[in-house]
Every structure is written in structure tokens, then in C-alpha cells.
């Protein structure tokens with residue numbers, strides 16, 4: 238059994254909470270006491286029956302407002318796969334939450350109300366999914382019961398979406414007509430839509446092939462921490478611990494230290510269960526080298542014939558996450574793999590309007606939910622790849638040095 | 651598994667190790683909150699692997715409510731010895747004796763809320779950067795939104811509306827002096843994952859998890875153990891039954907389930923077929939619909 242990480246998104250009221258409730262319910266991931274609580278809450282609200290959407294309703298403030306306001310994680314499993322679902326709120330002011338949820342997802346479920354077709358919010362969410370390099374997008378055309386399960390209505394939404402998607406980089410887009418409220422095309426193929434030739438949603442989720450999505454080519458190992466047991470008899474042990482960012486490493490491989498370029502060979506690789514013959518993303522391992530390279534946190538190991546880019550001027554697409562707009566008087570830190578360094582926002586080339594995809598040379602400072610094409614200047618050189626090629630070595634966050642808050646997410650171009 | 655592919659349990663283990671190492675670097679003075687329950691013992695077992703062959707850089711911290719099952723305390727001491735951990739115990743009784751907290755009264759009195767005071771005092775006394783917990787997001791609605799690196803202000807409070815975005819595997823553990831973190835490396839594990847890991851790693855378990863005969867009685871639909879901390883009230887009758895516990899907590903609020911599961915395989919089969927969440931057997935979560943969130947805001951684990 239393997240693990241699939243996905244997000245759900247879409248305009249408010251298109252049926253996201255209902256769909257999640259349905260997936261949890263139909264995979265028997267809901268317990269009697271949770272169900273009883275939902276029934277009770279539904280009665281109190283005066284809902285007609287148990288409201289599936291309430292299953293995913295978390296914090297007190299949200300319950301009062303009747304909306305979801307932060308990324309919440311849900312878990313369900315079938316015999317084939319375990320799923321981690323990041324449930325992202327629909328409103329525009331929570332765009333940053335979707336960016337957060339999308340950062341680790343393999344797949345996005347995008348809900349569309351068949352009666353309304355694509356809204357601005359649907360377009361934004363599709364764009365964010367493609368910007369964050371989610372390779373698989375499933376457009377769930379929902380509420381098919383309200384259009385008499387009409388194929389023409391479904392096709393209209395599909396064509397509308399495909400036209401928009403030409404401007405996105407989304408390698409795998411699928412469409413499923415569903416009625417989340419009634420369960421049509423969720424687990425079983427719906428008898429009410431015989432014209433639909435595809436598979437039900439859950440089956441698609443169980444079988445979508447994500448193995449090739451990770452970068453297995455460019456070997457990158459950011460050193461996270463150095464393992465040095467207290468003095469013991471025998472030769473001293475020094476191991477470099479970290480998570481393989483991409484590619485793979487084997488004992489005997491020649492590696493070079495960045496910065497500096499000093500070479501060494503891998504003597505042994507230790508995984509959680511003992512020595513391993515190969516380490517690949519996202520394994521957390523300890524590398525032992527055949528000579529002392531004096532590595533420390535923030536350094537990187539790569540293969541001599543396949544090195545990352547290096548430099549202090551980083552071209553990136555930035556999404557501003559903080560309520561505090563960018564302020565040139567404040568100091569910001571950049572985090573990239575296991576390294577942290579001072580950073581300046583040198584140029585904002587343009588802001589991107591994610592509804593129209595227009596580029597606005599906008600003078601106003603970057604504020605919450607803004608996307609901008611920027612140049613960052615770091616205090617020390619980074620070793621990086623483009624986000625497009627490598628999600629691990631191509632992603633950064635910015636931290637406000639005085640407030641310590643995470644203020645922006647960046648994808649290196 | 652195909653080449654270059656991890657099983658879901660391996661993925662979760664590697665992720666937890668990454669988080670533990672990140673904690674050691676960013677929040678070097680931290681301790682693992684150890685209750686003797688299955689989540690904390692899995693966390694402590696993974697942490698030992700994360701730094702091998704060096705010893706784990708964290709101590710185990712137990713907040714002892716004084717209402718623990720004796721089996722839990724015996725297990726705790728043995729575990730710390732076997733896994734090479736330094737064990738720190740801070741007691742709620744001492745907090746009460748010092749006047750920092752006032753014991754609840756009444757038939758449903760529990761020390762669950764008071765634990766938060768003892769915990770915050772211990773964090774201040776030991777100058778901890780972070781307390782690592784075995785909390786999982788599938789456990790409870792409020793946890794589903796909590797970050798893996800969860801920031802707490804100087805008085806230990808969690809502000810669910812003001813959490814730091816957590817993207818990719820980049821964790822932000824920066825804080826001002828006096829502030830602290832809770833770190834949850836097992837956030838993405840489910841109850842079944844925890845059991846599957848215990849089985850795979852052959853981890854020792856407290857005996858409370860296995861079916862045994864015990865004097866129990868029913869209160870508000872929960873089967874509770876008879877103990878000096880929980881006297882029977884008028885009309886309540888105890889009986890000897892074959893039971894086990896799904897969580898390890900205080901004798902005053904941890905509900906038992908009738909069960910004959912005597913081996914790990916039988917427990918896993920029972921958990922997989924269960925129709926109640928594990929916290930459904932915890933009396934403390936049922937006080938209100940937002941019980942857990944309220945306690946977390948106050949500084950609870």
C-alpha cells in the first residue's frame with residue numbers, strides 16, 4: 238500500500254465539504270461517535286438530514302461562521318492506498334492556504350458546480366495547482382442531479398475548462414461528472430449517467446500513477462544534521478543525516494561537497510532499519526563518507542557530473558502569505574532545503590493577476606495573496622534547481638527576521 | 651514495492667525522522683512528552699532511530715497526574731531504561747501542593763486540565779524550546795488543522811487563527827526567548843498506522859492495551875476502572891469484566907472496551923473493525939464539542 242497526498246479546492250458552495258464527507262463516509266473512515274456528533278449538529282442547525290459537510294468542520298470560529306478557514310488534513314484509506322487530503326478553504330482571502338496545501342500534493346480535486354461552470358475562483362485554483370506543479374488534476378463536475386444528469390451540461394463545463402487550461406501547465410487533467418450529495422460516480426459508476434465512459438472518482442484516486450512525478454535523476458542531498466556519537470572504542474563515527482531531495486545515492490557513488498567541490502565516496506548509507514543499498518526521495522538517511530569533508534547543516538552533496546545551479550541572485554515566483562505586506566525596511570530570511578540565509582527582495586518585475594493571468598507592473602508593495610515575479614538576493618550562494626525540475630531544491634520560504642513569521646513562499650524559475 | 655518507491659508506513663517513518671532531526675537543529679533543547687501511551691512510545695522509538703548510532707538528543711518528560719494506572723508507571727520506567735532515555739517526571743500533585751492549581755471537585759473531577767499548568771511550569775523550569783508530542787491529526791478535529799511545528803506564545807497558548815503556513819518540508823522553528831513550540835512528528839499517522847508500526851518494529855506495549863480481567867463500572871456510557879481515585883456513586887455497581895484500553899490516560903477518565911484481544915494481531919483486527927474513535931472512549935473529550943480545542947488554547951499538549 239502506498240501514500241497519495243491530494244488537495245481539494247473549488248469555489249465556495251460547489252460542494253467540496255460534501256465531497257470530502259462522502260469520501261470519508263464511503264471509505265468507512267467515519268466512526269459512530271463522529272457520525273452521532275454530525276447528526277446532533279445537523280439537527281441543531283435545522284438541516285434536513287445528517288449534513289456530510291459538517292464532518293470536516295473544525296474549529297469553533299469556523300463552526301460559528303459556517304466556513305472552513307485553514308488547511309485541515311483528513312485521512313482515509315482503501316485496501317489499495319492511504320490518502321492524506323489537505324482540505325483547503327474556498328474563499329479568495331484564503332488563497333494562501335491553498336498554496337500551503339498544494340505544496341505537498343500529488344493531485345488536486347477541483348470542484349465545479351455544473352450549473353455555474355467555471356468561476357473566477359475555479360480559475361485561480363486551477364492556476365495555483367499548476368504553478369505549484371501538481372501534476373494530476375481531476376475536475377469534479379458536481380451537482381449533476383440538478384441538471385438531470387445531462388451530458389451536454391457536463392461537456393459544456395469540460396470545454397470551458399479545457400479552453401482555460403491551454404494557458405496552464407497541467408500535464409494530466411481528467412473530468413468526472415458527480416453528485417457528491419448522493420454518491421453518484423464516487424465509489425460506484427452511476428447508473429444515472431450511462432453516457433460517462435470513465436471510472437468512478439475513488440477508483441481513479443486509487444490507481445493514478447504518481448511514481449514518475451518525483452525527480453529521480455538529479456542526486457541532491459542537503460545535510461540536515463551531523464551525527465557524531467560520544468567517544469566510544471573503535472574508529473570515530475561521523476554521519477551526515479538528511480532527507481534525499483531528489484535522485485538516488487548508493488554506496489560507492491562519488492559525491493562532491495557544495496560549497497567547495499571537494500570529492501568523496503559514499504562508504505555506507507544507514508536507513509531507519511539499518512544499511513540500505515540505495516537511498517532516494519523522500520528517504521531520511523545517514524551517509525557515511527570515505528573521507529572527512531567536514532560538512533555541516535546547509536551544505537549539499539551532489540554527483541560531480543550533475544551539479545545544481547549556484548548563485549546569490551534567485552529568480553522566483555513569490556506568493557505573499559502574510560497579512561503584513563512586504564516592507565523594505567524589514568529584514569527577511571530565506572529558507573531553502575536545510576539552509577537559512579539573509580535575503581533581499583531586489584526587484585519585483587510584475588505582479589500576476591491570477592484571475593486573468595495578466596502581468597501588472599504594479600507599484601504597490603506585495604500584500605497577502607499577491608503573486609509576483611521577483612529577484613531575490615541572498616547573503617550566501619544557494620545551490621538550487623528550478624522548481625519545475627525539482628520541487629525540493631526549487632522551493633523557498635521567506636521569514637520575517639524580527640517577527641519570526643513565515644511571510645512568503647517562492648518557486649525558483 | 652516497485653523500485654524507488656516507499657510503502658506508506660515507510661513514508662511516514664521517513665517524514666517523522668526528518669521532523670525529529672529538524673527539531674534537534676532548530677529547537678535543540680526539547681523533550682518528548684511521554685505518557686506511556688502507544689503514540690508517545692512510537693515517537694520515542696522513531697526518535698531513537700533518527701539519531702543512531704548517537705543517543706537521541708531529547709529526554710522523556712512525563713507529566714504525572716497522580717491518577718495513572720500503576721501499570722503505566724512501571725512500563726514508563728522500563729521503556730526509558732530499555733531505549734536509553736533520560737526520564738524526567740513532573741507531578742500535578744506538586745503543582746496543586748504549591749497552590750499553582752486547584753483540584754477540581756465533584757464526581758467527574760479530573761486532572762486533565764491541571765496537567766497544562768504542570769506542563770507549562772516544567773517547560774519554563776527546564777527552559778525547553780519545544781515539547782515533542784505523539785499527537786496525530788486524525789485524532790480530533792482541532793488537531794486536524796494544527797501545524798507539525800506548532801508555535802506557542804510566551805504563556806504557552808496556541809492561536810489557531812494565527813498559525814504559520816507550513817509549506818513543502820520547510821519548517822519554521824524561529825521564536826523569541828520564552829516562546830515555545832509543540833512539535834508533532836506523527837501528525838500524518840492514523841491509529842492503524844501506529845499499530846502497524848508497533849507490530850512491524852515489535853515494540854513493547856503497556857499491559858493495559860491487552861485484554862485482562864478488571865473491576866469496572868458504567869458511568870455516562872463509559873466503562874471506567876474502579877480505583878481509589880474514582881469512588882462508586884449511589885446506584886453504580888461494579889463487575890469484573892474482560893476488558894482492555896484503547897488509550898492510556900488517567901484512571902478517572904479513560905474508558906475501557908469489552909474485549910478479548912490478547913495479542914497484537916487481535917488488537918489490530920479489533921481496531922480495524924472498530925466503529926468508535928479511540929477518543930470516543932475518553933470521557934474528557936465529551937465535555938463539550940470543542941473540548942480539545944479549548945484545552946489546546948490553554949496550553950494543553
Ligand SMILES: Nc1nc2c(ncn2[C@@H]2O[C@H](COP(=O)(O)OP(=O)(O)O)[C@@H](O)[C@H]2O)c(=O)[nH]1
Pocket residue numbers: 247248249250251252253254255256290327348379380381382383415416417418419
Ligand atoms: N443537489 C446537490 N446538492 C449538493 C451536491 N453537493 C453539494 N450540494 C449542496 O451544496 C451546498 C454546498 O455544499 P458544501 O459541501 O458545503 O460546499 P463547499 O462550500 O464547497 O464546501 C450544500 O447545501 C450541499 O448540500 C450535489 O451533488 N447535489
